[in-house]
Amino acid sequence: MQTLRFDNRFVDELPGDPDPRNQRRQVLGAAWSAVQPTPVTAPQLLAVAPDVAAMLGFSPEQTASPEFAAVFGGNALLEGMRPWAACYGGHQFGQWAGQLGDGRAISLGELVTTAGDRWELQLKGAGPTPYSRTADGRAVLRSSIREFLCSEAMHHLGVPTTRALSLVTTGDPVVRDVLYNGNPAPEPGAVVCRVAPSFVRFGNFEIFTARHDLTTLAQLVDFTIARDFPHIDGDVDARRAAWFREVCERTAHLMVHWMRVGFVHGVMNTDNMSILGLTIDYGPYGWLDNFDPQWTPNTTDAQGRRYRYAQQPAVAQWNLMRLADAIAPLFRDVTPLQAGLDHYGDVFLVAHEAMQAAKFGFVRQGPDEDALITEAFALMERVDIDFTRFFRALGDAPAALGDASAVTVLGDVFYDATLRDTHADALTAWLRRWHVAVGRQRPDAATRRTAMHAVNPWFVLRNYVAQQAIDAATAGDPSQVRLLLEVLRRPYDEQPEHAALVARRPEWARHKVGCSMLSCSS
């Protein structure tokens, strides 16, 4: 693996923690602390994402080698790696939480590929750091499988995200109280290697402002612009303004993607908001099964439902306001910050409308199409209809409906037979109106089907499907994890041989832990 080149700009260009001890503490005046991963007993590669490996320059022989498992389990370093943990804070569930930081994530280095792209490699679960607070620095296998698979699933869905290179089991038990009910138990431990151009979060900026450390704040802002937004130019004020505007814009597009694929992040704290507009931190996330805009997968959020599906775009805006607050001291005049926030709203509204129209097969959207879309979502909610399967079924609707009913055309999308039967006529009436409207815009049914299937995924990583793969892997059989990794690479293609993986959530999974609700215990 000698051919890999590392160029660690984050630690080379930003102030680091002068204290070399790996002890939990407040770290002041520094963007990072040097820290080594803590070795594990028996690192074993459970899965690798072949396209990420290839993108980074690892050959299949290299990823299969014991050295690869050792490096990405935290037991060895490659030449040029210089591990660190980043300092950040954050607003959690609306409250300022002070210093958080990489408590179990350790970045190994910034790899520069032969193509000239820069990718930071970061282990999650690699042992304690100065930011670990009261926790152990580790991650359990179940949450690591979820992070590994979903990172790649999102990428292949076309959703901006951090990616995942590898999943290594450690051979060491990790104790967790899954239900937070006083029953801690040992579970297998694992380490995921995440990959992104940057792991900087809104909270990396907030922490310096909270500490009135405007010098380091300005350094981090200007570093981020120079390294990660190199196309932005102008004088320093113009650059900072354009940068904030772009962060707002990227975040708006991210929210539209989440809404499109039915993804619910579950913990949209400002420390989980990427400055690049990537999905970051796959914790208690979930995917809509039955369309319920009020749904949140996170048990910790069950009361307030702050992070429910429908609320995500508003929460992102609230988080952008916290970022604006954090960088405001660097602006003589805050007009550009307000303009950036307004831009978020404008971009979101336009892109969201276009996204919804595309999901329904419309090319243009007028009042008729608007009404049809609104009515469809209301019906889906009222009738307990599966979000993902509904849109695929609609895409598959025949060129001529004849006298087919909606129940026949939509097929296996219903969670409740009584609701289905009660609303059958309303659904059929809606379907006929939609069919006429869409036929006016796209007379060729085959073209419409292709266009709709390109935005409405066939496969999403439903919680209960991931949970079955987790149960098998925990029992020693990683084959389902590897199968999912294959299937999720073509989420818009129908893969009939894997139809079992796209079935709507079975009844047994409705209230099972890991299948419909998840705790933050990871």
Ligand SMILES: Nc1ncnc2c1ncn2[C@@H]1O[C@H](COP(=O)(O)OP(=O)(O)OP(=O)(O)O)[C@@H](O)[C@H]1O
């Ligand atoms: N087991 C742990 N040991 C040490 N620190 C932890 C642990 N779990 C969470 N933390 C820290 O608690 C904070 C909030 O946790 P959160 O669940 O958002 O993050 P995470 O899942 O660990 O990581 P990330 O955001 O990097 O994906 C983070 O600063 C994180 O580093």
Ligand SMILES: [Mg+2]
């Ligand atoms: Mg986090």
